[in-house]
Amino acid sequence: MNKASNSKRPLADNALPQSLGSDINLRLAVENFLYHEAELLDTWCVEEWLALWTEELSYLVPSTDKPDGDPRKDLLMIQDDRFLLHQRVRSIVNGTNWAENPRSTIRRSITNVQAKVVKENAVEAKANFVVYRSQAASLNIFPGHAEYLLETGGPEGFYIRMKRAVLDLEELRPHGRVAFIL
Amino acid sequence: MSELPLIIDDRETPKFWVNRATMVEPKILETERKSIFDKCWLYVGHESELENVHDFRTRRVGGRPVVFVRNSVNNINVLVNVCTHRGMILETRKEGNARKLRCFYHGWTFNTEGDLVTLPGEESYPKGWKRQDRCLPRPPHVDSYRGFWFLCWDKEQSQSLKEYLAGASDYLDLIADQSASMMKVSSGTHYYSMEANWKLLVENSIDGYHALTTHNRYVQMIAASGVDFKKRGGSLTGQAGAPGRGGMDLGNGHAVVGSPDLSHGKIPGNLARDFQNDNERQEYTKYRSELIKKHGEKWTDRILGGRNLLIFPNFIIVDGVGMGCTLRTFYPAKPDYLEITGWEISPPEISEALLPARKTGFLTFWGPAGLATPDDVEALARCQQGFASYQIDPWNDISRGMETEFPGGTDELQMRTFWRHYNELMTGEKAIPESAPYKMFASEVEAS
Numbered sequence: 006m007n008k009a010s011n012s013k014r015p016l017a018d019n020a021l022p023q024s025l026g027s028d029i030n031l032r033l034a035v036e037n038f039l040y041h042e043a044e045l046l047d048t049w050c051v052e053e054w055l056a057l058w059t060e061e062l063s064y065l066v067p068s069t070d071k072p073d074g075d076p077r078k079d080l081l082m083i084q085d086d087r088f089l090l091h092q093r094v095r096s097i098v099n100g101t102n103w104a105e106n107p108r109s110t111i112r113r114s115i116t117n118v119q120a121k122v123v124k125e126n127a128v129e130a131k132a133n134f135v136v137y138r139s140q141a142a143s144l145n146i147f148p149g150h151a152e153y154l155l156e157t158g159g160p161e162g163f164y165i166r167m168k169r170a171v172l173d174l175e176e177l178r179p180h181g182r183v184a185f186i187l
Numbered sequence: 188m189s190e191l192p193l194i195i196d197d198r199e200t201p202k203f204w205v206n207r208a209t210m211v212e213p214k215i216l217e218t219e220r221k222s223i224f225d226k227c228w229l230y231v232g233h234e235s236e237l238e239n240v241h242d243f244r245t246r247r248v249g250g251r252p253v254v255f256v257r258n259s260v261n262n263i264n265v266l267v268n269v270c271t272h273r274g275m276i277l278e279t280r281k282e283g284n285a286r287k288l289r290c291f292y293h294g295w296t297f298n299t300e301g302d303l304v305t306l307p308g309e310e311s312y313p314k315g316w317k318r319q320d321r322c323l324p325r326p327p328h329v330d331s332y333r334g335f336w337f338l339c340w341d342k343e344q345s346q347s348l349k350e351y352l353a354g355a356s357d358y359l360d361l362i363a364d365q366s367a368s369m370m371k372v373s374s375g376t377h378y379y380s381m382e383a384n385w386k387l388l389v390e391n392s393i394d395g396y397h398a399l400t401t402h403n404r405y406v407q408m409i410a411a412s413g414v415d416f417k418k419r420g421g422s423l424t425g426q427a428g429a430p431g432r433g434g435m436d437l438g439n440g441h442a443v444v445g446s447p448d449l450s451h452g453k454i455p456g457n458l459a460r461d462f463q464n465d466n467e468r469q470e471y472t473k474y475r476s477e478l479i480k481k482h483g484e485k486w487t488d489r490i491l492g493g494r495n496l497l498i499f500p501n502f503i504i505v506d507g508v509g510m511g512c513t514l515r516t517f518y519p520a521k522p523d524y525l526e527i528t529g530w531e532i533s534p535p536e537i538s539e540a541l542l543p544a545r546k547t548g549f550l551t552f553w554g555p556a557g558l559a560t561p562d563d564v565e566a567l568a569r570c571q572q573g574f575a576s577y578q579i580d581p582w583n584d585i586s587r588g589m590e591t592e593f594p595g596g597t598d599e600l601q602m603r604t605f606w607r608h609y610n611e612l613m614t615g616e617k618a619i620p621e622s623a624p625y626k627m628f629a630s631e632v633e634a635s
Contacts (some may be wrong), residue, residue: 057294071280073615076541080375080531082556084547092411092551092558096404100456105567175281176378179527181568182561 006046011151020160035130035155038163043113046186051094054186058165064090066170066187068110072171082183093186096156103139104184111185117150128155128163134170143181148173191581194610196603196619201589201605207577210384210570212316212533215613216522219278222612223500224249226341228351230502230516231255231265234334235371242284243301249340249593253326254278258299260598263331266301266323269475275322281376298414299324321358332356333363336368352501353438354625358445362504362512364482366534370516375634380498380557383499383567384517384574385501388527388619391563392503392515393434393495395596396587397537398458400573403564404553405458412460419454420478429591430626431464434600437625441603445494448508452482455509459548470538471509477630500610508547521572529554 010078037082046052058064066083067074076084084108085093096102120130129152170187177183195204209215229248233253236244243256245268251633252268254277268277270290279287287304295306301323309318326338330348337348349356363370363435381388391397399406410416432446446457450474456463462468470552478487496504506512516525531549552559585606588598600621609616 007291069378071375076374076546078373080373080377080554081546081550082377082554084550086547088412089408089547089551089558092404092408096558099404099407101404101407102562104561144231176380176526177555178378178380178522179443181380181382181555182564183556184561184565 007088010082011073029130031120031122032118034162035128036115036118036162037151038155039115039118039130039132041113042165047102049097049108049111051097051186055091055094056145057159057161058090060086060143062087062090062165063167063169065075065167065168066183067171069172069176082177097186102184104182107140109185113138114136123154126157127166128157129153130155134187136187138180147183148181149187155170189624193613195582196607196610198619198621202584202586203589203599204582205575205585205606207581210386210574211577213492213522216519217246218613220250224340224518226339226344226498226573226612228328228330228337228339228346228348228497229500230514231336231338231512233370233372233530234331234336235369235532237263241286241586242282243278243285243299245278245280246520248326248528251340252276253338256299260543263336264299265326265336266299266327267325268298269323270295271303272280272306272321295321302505303324310452312486319476319615327354335359335363336392348489351439353441354435354436355439355443355496356442357503358437358443358494360455361494361531362506362532364486364490365512367477367481367536369535370532371535373531375531377527377554379529379564380489380524380526381564381567382524383564383571384522385517386527386605386609387527387567387570388517388563389497389501389503390585390602391567391599392626393442393497393507393605394599395434395444395495396599397566398597401562402552403557404562408551408558409458409460414461419450419457420524426594428591428595428598432593434588434594434598434604435595435625436600436604436620436622438548439500440612441497442604443494443496444495444596445492446507446596446600447488447492448490449488451488452491454480455544456507456548458507458552459510460544461542466540467544470540474534474541476538476558483534496599496603499605506555507552509544509547510552511545513549513553536583594622 064085065081067081071079074081097105100106114133115132115134117133120128123129131152133150138145149170149172151171153165155163156166157163193206193209198331231248232244236259240257240259240261243254254268256264258264270277272293272295275290275292279289287296287298297302298304299386303318303321323523326340327342328339328344330337332348434444436442440455447479455471478490491508494506503515512532514530514532519525550557554560585599586604588600590593594600605610611618
């Protein structure tokens with residue numbers, strides 16, 4: 006039993022064995038958080054989404070041929086710090102992200118959520134995602150998984166310190182680009 | 188095929204127009220495959236991608252599958268990645284290390300020299316049948332320049348790679364000279380695509396005119412980081428041309444738009460954010476002084492200037508210096524769809540302090556999820572959609588800077604250079620250059 010799992014209790018777990026109860030509660034709390042994140046992104050509430058992050062942050066999307074890419078030496082597709090993520094969000098809001106102006110319709114499913122406490126107030130989480138992006142006559146599918154480092158706290162239960170979205174695509178074809186937020 | 192000419196190169200008015208039919212008509216693409224991609228030297232890969240004996244990379248070059256491989260005695264080979272028996276693709280992994288290329292269909296196995304070394308049931312072949320006749324084919328010409336490897340599919344090609352590169356070899360020197368050893372391609376590749384004609388990406392990759400509008404969000408980001416473009420001499424908004432600066436015709440359809448480092452090391456690149464801290468600034472100064480020791484100040488300012496280089500027909504190097512350098516090649520699958528591969532190349536000796544700026548600098552601009560490339564992907568797709576009306580208005584206008592002696596960064600000489608050579612290969616009409624022959628240094632231009 007640890008503090009992180011106690012921070013949000015969607016279920017009364019006194020009916021369950023204590024250890025199992027805490028695992029389930031943690032996972033439910035993380036699921037709630039990830040569903041909330043997904044909804045903000047799918048509805049293009051990107052500024053609210055940015056508020057889910059800690060001050061120091063890392064948003065990573067590796068190259069499709071190097072899913073374990075190391076941002077210090079390998080070529081990724083995205084490695085944003087707060088400044089760059091803020092700029093990314095701003096360009097969506099002010100319409101200068103031409104690939105998403107007009108905005109496409111995006112819809113994501115989040116599944117297979119796993120979570121574990123790594124230290125006090127810090128949770129590692131992992132989830133699968135599928136994002137459907139449609140614009141005019143085209144539909145592109147972005148399957149993958151995301152790894153998170155979360156910190157407990159805030160109105161939604163957690164803050165995101167690191168998110169690494171790994172696409173299950175060998176090539177970004179015919180998608181051509183990722184101009185929305187994964 | 189369209190009845191109209193492919194280009195109108197009118198020196199009197201003057202004006203330069205390009206027929207949009209070249210972007211749309213399947214017959215034109217067929218001719219391009221025969222007259223351009225099967226005739227020209229094409230980029231294969233960089234030597235640093237094959238570090239060890241038997242390292243390989245597979246890719247398509249000019250539409251054909253090849254394996255780019257270092258053999259057992261450390262030589263680099265380019266082999267056709269197709270089994271000589273029944274034509275199956277041999278190696279399907281994008282990269283790896285293998286002593287043998289084995290076809291799982293019937294078990295024919297080749298070494299990294301392309302020799303057929305084993306096959307099941309060899310004794311059942313007739314007497315005159317020889318394994319030696321069934322080696323992997325190679326492109327008729329393979330050669331390298333300063334670590335950059337090229338092939339040519341045309342047996343009749345009479346130009347060596349060096350002759351073919353013409354003035355572009357000076358610009359490959361400027362990239363290669365950034366490292367005292369050998370520039371290195373990073374692990375991780377951008378494989379992406381555009382719903383556009385391949386020539387739109389040629390134009391776009393050497394087009395300074397679109398920077399402020401298409402890449403408005405990138406410019407906003409740079410401004411938000413505290414950069415004052417006015418203090419940088421308005422470089423982004425279109426520096427005037429000068430000898431050795433602006434858009435230049437490098438011969439054989441190759442072209443560049445670029446400039447020496449006019450700040451002499453004060454900024455890490457015209458389009459880059461400023462140094463983030465003193466450590467970065469000091470390390471960059473150290474790196475620059477090492478270059479000066481080896482190459483002198485004039486050449487170092489050349490090296491550390493930015494450039495967008497086209498090596499005809501489909502190899503691009505966009506070098507933002509301190510913000511990174513990208514290699515890009517592409518090939519049309521259809522008139523309105525092309526596949527692009529992008530790599531990062533950097534000097535391996537660069538200090539750790541400079542890596543974050545280089546990594547994030549690269550990714551804020553380039554790649555399919557940067558703050559600039561996706562907008563090019565979108566812009567070119569919308570041009571392609573617009574070309575549905577090409578029979579109503581067939582002409583793209585590429586006339587900027589036609590009466591200028593030294594066209595600047597937002598002029599279009601570099602694109603006209605591409606199109607004139609394109610037209611010559613497609614129609615046989617001799618291209619007449621617009622500018623005097625390219626010379627690297629101002630002094631050389633003045634002396635000629």
